[in-house]
Amino acid sequence: xxxxLPLSVGVLVxxxxxxxxxxxxxxxxxxxxxxxxxxxxxxxxxxxxxxxADSIRRAQEAxxxxxxxRRADSLAAVRAETNAVREMLSRMVxxxxxRSNIRDGEDTEVLEQKLAVLLANPNLRLEIVxxxxxxxxxxxxxxxxxxxxxxxRAFLTDRGIAESRISVRSRGEEQPLDSGHNEEAWARNRRxxxxxxxxxxxxxxxxx
Amino acid sequence: MSSLQKSLFLSSTIALLVVxxxxxxxxxxxxxxxxxxxxxxxxxxxxxxxxxxVLGGPRVEMFDSIRTIIQRDLEFSDRFExxxxxxxxxxxxGVRTSPIDEGADSGSGPSLEEPxxxxxxxAALGADYAVSVLDDVDSSFTVNLYAVRGEExxxxxxxxxxxxxxxxxxxxxxxxxxxxxxSATGEQGYAASRIVYVSRGRVYxxxxxxxxxxxxxxxxxTAFSPVWGPFGRRxxxxxLAEDGWGSIYVYxxxxxxxxxxxxxxxxxxxSSAFSPDGRILAFTRSWAEGSDxxxxxxxxxxxxxxxxxxxxxxNVSPEFSPEGRRIAFESTRSGASQIxxxxxxxxxxxxxxxxxxxxxxxxHSPAWSPDGLSLAFHRNVAGRHQLFLMDIGNRNVRQLSxxxxxxxxxxAPDSRHIAFKSSRSGIEQLWVVDTExxxxxxxARVGAARMPNWSAPVMQTNQP
Numbered sequence: 001x002x003x004x005l006p007l008s009v010g011v012l013v014x015x016x017x018x019x020x021x022x023x024x025x026x027x028x029x030x031x032x033x034x035x036x037x038x039x040x041x042x043x044x045x046x047x048x049x050x051x052x053a054d055s056i057r058r059a060q061e062a063x064x065x066x067x068x069x070r071r072a073d074s075l076a077a078v079r080a081e082t083n084a085v086r087e088m089l090s091r092m093v094x095x096x097x098x099r100s101n102i103r104d105g106e107d108t109e110v111l112e113q114k115l116a117v118l119l120a121n122p123n124l125r126l127e128i129v130x131x132x133x134x135x136x137x138x139x140x141x142x143x144x145x146x147x148x149x150x151x152x153r154a155f156l157t158d159r160g161i162a163e164s165r166i167s168v169r170s171r172g173e174e175q176p177l178d179s180g181h182n183e184e185a186w187a188r189n190r191r192x193x194x195x196x197x198x199x200x201x202x203x204x205x206x207x208x
Numbered sequence: 209m210s211s212l213q214k215s216l217f218l219s220s221t222i223a224l225l226v227v228x229x230x231x232x233x234x235x236x237x238x239x240x241x242x243x244x245x246x247x248x249x250x251x252x253x254x255x256x257x258x259x260x261x262v263l264g265g266p267r268v269e270m271f272d273s274i275r276t277i278i279q280r281d282l283e284f285s286d287r288f289e290x291x292x293x294x295x296x297x298x299x300x301x302g303v304r305t306s307p308i309d310e311g312a313d314s315g316s317g318p319s320l321e322e323p324x325x326x327x328x329x330x331a332a333l334g335a336d337y338a339v340s341v342l343d344d345v346d347s348s349f350t351v352n353l354y355a356v357r358g359e360e361x362x363x364x365x366x367x368x369x370x371x372x373x374x375x376x377x378x379x380x381x382x383x384x385x386x387x388x389x390x391s392a393t394g395e396q397g398y399a400a401s402r403i404v405y406v407s408r409g410r411v412y413x414x415x416x417x418x419x420x421x422x423x424x425x426x427x428x429x430t431a432f433s434p435v436w437g438p439f440g441r442r443x444x445x446x447x448l449a450e451d452g453w454g455s456i457y458v459y460x461x462x463x464x465x466x467x468x469x470x471x472x473x474x475x476x477x478x479s480s481a482f483s484p485d486g487r488i489l490a491f492t493r494s495w496a497e498g499s500d501x502x503x504x505x506x507x508x509x510x511x512x513x514x515x516x517x518x519x520x521x522x523n524v525s526p527e528f529s530p531e532g533r534r535i536a537f538e539s540t541r542s543g544a545s546q547i548x549x550x551x552x553x554x555x556x557x558x559x560x561x562x563x564x565x566x567x568x569x570x571x572h573s574p575a576w577s578p579d580g581l582s583l584a585f586h587r588n589v590a591g592r593h594q595l596f597l598m599d600i601g602n603r604n605v606r607q608l609s610x611x612x613x614x615x616x617x618x619x620a621p622d623s624r625h626i627a628f629k630s631s632r633s634g635i636e637q638l639w640v641v642d643t644e645x646x647x648x649x650x651x652a653r654v655g656a657a658r659m660p661n662w663s664a665p666v667m668q669t670n671q672p
Contacts, residue, residue, distance in 0.1 A: 098570070129452060137572040137586070137593070137615060138659055139433060139479040139492070140538065140545060142454075143522035146476065146494035150520065153496065168496050169452035170476055174409070174430055 078202050085203035086196070088113050089126070093152050095190040098136060100147040102155050111155045114194060116206035118161050123199030128152050129169040131193070133186035134176065145170030152192040167197070258336035258392065260288035270372055274349060274381050275341045280417055281385030281399035282339070284649070286625070286642040288392075291335055327359040337362070337392050347371065353388050363391040378420045379666055386665070398620035400666050403627055403651065404434040404443050405638055406659045411445045416620065416662075418652030424459050425466075432659060437482040440666035444469070444489060446478040454478050456491055458506070469504055471512045477502075481526045481535070483552065490515065490526040490535060490552075501526050501537060501554075515554035527574050528552065536560055536574040536583060544570035547585055547598075561585060561598050561605060571596070573616050577623040578664065582643075584608075584617035584626055595628055597643065608643065618662040627651055627660045 091114075093107045102108055118124055130148035132141040149168035157163050178185035262279040283290045330338045338354040349367040354360070365384045371377060379400055386397035401416045404424060411425040411434040424443050425431035434445040441461055446454045454476040456469040469477075469489060476494040483490070487507035492499055499522040501515040516523040521541040528535055535552050538545045546568075547561035561571055561583065569588025576583055583598040587607075593615040595608040612632035619626055620640075630639045638651040638660050651660070 127452065137545075139525050140522070140570075140572050142476065142478055143492065143494055143499035143524045143540075146499055147520070147522060150496060150498065163496070170494050171448065171452070172432075174432070174448065 081205050082201070082203040085117055085121070085205055086200070088117055089194050089196060092194070093148075093192045094187065095148055095192075097133070097186070097190065098144065100130075100144065100151045102151060108155075111152065113206075115156055115159050115161065117203070118156060118165065120204045120206040121199060124196065124203065125165045125167075125198035127167045127169055127195045127197045129171055129193045129195065131171050131175060131177075131189055131191050132173045133189045134173045134181070135186065136173065138172065142170050142172035145172045148190075148192050152194075257287060257289045259291050259334040260392075261291045261330055261333060261335035261338045263338055263340040270347070270370055271341060271343050271349070273372060274351075274367070274370070277378065277381045277417070278339060278341065278351070278385050278388070281382060281397070282388065284417060284640075285385070285389050285397055285399070285622075286645055286647055287389060287395065288337070289334070291333055293333070325354055325359075327354070327356050330354070330356045337388075339388060351384050351388070353391050363387065378415055382415060382417075382666075383668070396622045396665075398622040398625060398662075398665075401621050402436075402440055402663045402666060403618070403638070404436060404445075404661050404663075405654070405657045406432050406434060407655060407657045411443065412654070412657075413443070414652050414654070418650075418654075421652070421654070425457075433478045433480060434659060435480050435482065435661045436663040438484060438486040438664055440663035442482070442486070444480040444482065444491075446476075446480070448476075452476075456480055456489070458489075469506070470509065471502075471504060479525045481528055483528050484530060484532040488528075488552070490528065492524040492526070498522060499524055501535070503552075503554075513554070515550070516557070523548075525573050527576050529576050530578055530580045536576060538572050538574060538585075544588075546571050547574045547583070560603075561596075562603055575617045575619055575626075577619045578621055579623040581623065584619065586615040586617060586628075595626065595641075608641065614639075616659060618660050620662050621665050627662055629658045629660060 091110045093102065093110050095101075095107075096103065102111060114126075118126070128149040130145035130150075130152070132145050132148075136144060146168060149170055153163075153166045153168055156166060173189070176185070176189045177191070178188045260282055262275060262282065264275075279290070282288055325338070325340075335356050338356055340352045340354070342350045342352070344350055344366075347368075347370045349370060351365045351367065353362045353364075355362045365387050367380060367384060370380070382399035382401075385399035389395060389397035389399070398416050402413045402420075403416065404411055404413045406412075409430040409432075410423060410427060411431045413422045413424055414420060424434065425445060425447065430448040431445050432448075434443050436443055437458070443459045443461075444456055445459070446456050448454050453474055454472075456472040456477050457466040458469060459466040469491075472491070477491050478494075480489055480491040482488070487505065488503050489506050490501060490503045493502050498518045498520040500518045501523050503513045503515055505511040505513075515526075515535070516537075516539070518539070518541065521539060522545070523537055523539045523541075526535045526537045533552055534549055536547060536549045539548045541548075542559075542565070546559065546563050548557060549560035550557040560574070563571065569590075571585050571587040572593070574583055574585045581600055583600055585596055585598070586593045587596050589607070592613050594610060595614045595617050596605055597608050598605045608626075609628075609630075612630050614628050614630045614632075617626045617628045624644055625640055625642055627638055627640050629636055632639070633650070635656050636658050638654065638657045639648055640651050641648045651657075
């Protein structure tokens with residue numbers, strides 16, 4: 001570096017002189033074997049340093065990509081798991097005509113699964129919406145839908161889930177899933193739905 | 209011309225007109241069909257009910273609608289044998305036939321000041337009463353009720369500044385109909401009243417004859433449980449909110465605005481009832497504790513009071529007694545829903561409509577008649593809802609309907625007619641039954657409709 005600085009200054013002086021001068025440019029300086037060798041050494045040194053730096057950078061980039069991939073894989077896994085748990089939560093509980101009690105069998109199993117999900121996800125908060133078929137008295141059905149939501153909630157709170165984590169709603173017969181007017185449609189419409197209202201961004205599958 | 213000569217002349221004119229007009233439209237074509245057949249007054253022998261003849265007149269635009277509305281109101285009152293003549297509106301019976309013309313020769317015909325009333329002819333047609341609508345100057349009309357046997361004008365009502373485009377036009381005519389009913393029978397009519405109901409999530413109001421529909425709740429909401437405040441001035445209803453709760457709004461006809469009842473912005477609040485003085489709004493609240501009755505003091509804008517503590521039994525559909533001291537409601541406290549009653553402060557709760565435990569079907573939607581004598585409700589009979597009436601004095605219960613599914617009864621101001629929801633036509637629509645004769649008519653061709661609630665007589669000052 002000690003050699004290069006005066007050289008650069010010399011070149012600069014010549015450049016300035018030629019820029020200002022009125023006469024023809026002076027002949028270029030003759031080759032100097034000593035300074036050529038020094039220049040080559042200098043260039044080799046720069047290339048070597050550059051190669052080292054590139055190598056490190058490539059290694060770092062590879063590591064970063066791997067980390068990104070790992071994170072993406074992990075996020076996808078979380079998403080997949082969350083979606084799977086949401087799928088569990090979307091399963092409805094159904095009811096007999098004009099009844100709000102939880103039936104043995106599938107409905108109990110659905111609620112036990114929700115219980116497990118709530119236990120595995122302490123921040124999860126749910127809203128239970130009760131619905132009725134079209135046959136009952138309109139206003140009575142609002143109360144019946146509410147009772148269905150309340151009895152579904154009681155199943156969970158009786159088994160240790162904090163009451164503050166589950167709220168109840170009723171839509172009476174105002175939002176049928178099935179607009180038919182037969183037993184099959186009525187049976188589908190007599191239901192409690194479960195909606196996530198908080199803590200549902202990343203859900204853990206129960207048992208993990 | 210003597211009276212007898214006039215009478216003979218007119219009779220022969222009628223005979224000619226009858227021949228000429230039999231192929232024409234009959235007056236009753238404009239009246240919605242009524243179950244239990246069609247009666248033609250001219251061949252009908254008057255029975256217990258007095259015969260009523262609404263006289264024809266000149267075919268003036270407004271006259272025609274006024275006369276038609278009055279005739280239909282009187283028909284719907286079920287208090288008269290309506291006498292329809294073949295030829296209908298084309299018949300002009302003894303009222304002025306020519307428009308006001310000061311240059312006209314009025315020497316032999318009936319004059320404006322003293323319309324010719326052919327009592328003997330009306331009597332021969334079976335009429336006990338006749339009504340004439342006379343158009344005066346300046347969009348004013350005179351409506352006379354004639355007592356045929358007494359050969360006298362029983363009463364006269366004047367309609368001033370009638371404008372068919374004004375909002376109060378129809379209600380003003382309905383009030384004339386009620387005045388005629390009162391004058392002829394001494395009884396309260398129900399023509400000047402309205403019915404609110406729900407159709408596809410929206411609250412509407414129609415006049416008692418099914419016409420004059422108004423939208424009460426805005427589009428795009430899910431509204432239900434509409435009920436009238438006193439004098440037909442306010443309507444309370446519930447709107448389901450986005451967050452799943454239901455708030456109660458009170459719509460005011462005089463302002464066209466609605467306000468939310470305080471404290472109903474959380475939980476599901478519905479099935480409201482105004483106290484008769486309009487000061488208190490009772491309603492059902494459904495929440496994690498079940499469904500219970502509450503009362504909010506609208507007059508003082510305060511003081512939410514809990515009326516029932518159901519502990520997970522449902523208490524819904526409150527309805528104040530006409531004097532305001534008691535509230536009938538339905539409760540599941542003993543199993544299936546049954547009708548209970550309590551003092552309006554929530555004390556003295558007891559069973560109201562008797563039932564046999566495990567035998568009688570669930571009972572819903574109590575409605576107190578305005579005279580305080582009867583309670584209407586619906587009850588499950590072999591899987592279908594049917595209307596029932598309870599005599600409040602002795603608590604005897606009788607079944608009122610049997611065809612189709614019939615529910616949600618609500619009383620007309622005459623304490624005699626009931627509007628209800630029925631599936632008898634195949635879809636849920638609103639019908640009106642006369643509890644004395646059993647005669648049933650469809651309220652209006654309004655498509656799917658439910659949750660009817662009938663107003664008290666609409667106050668004169670309330671012209672929406």
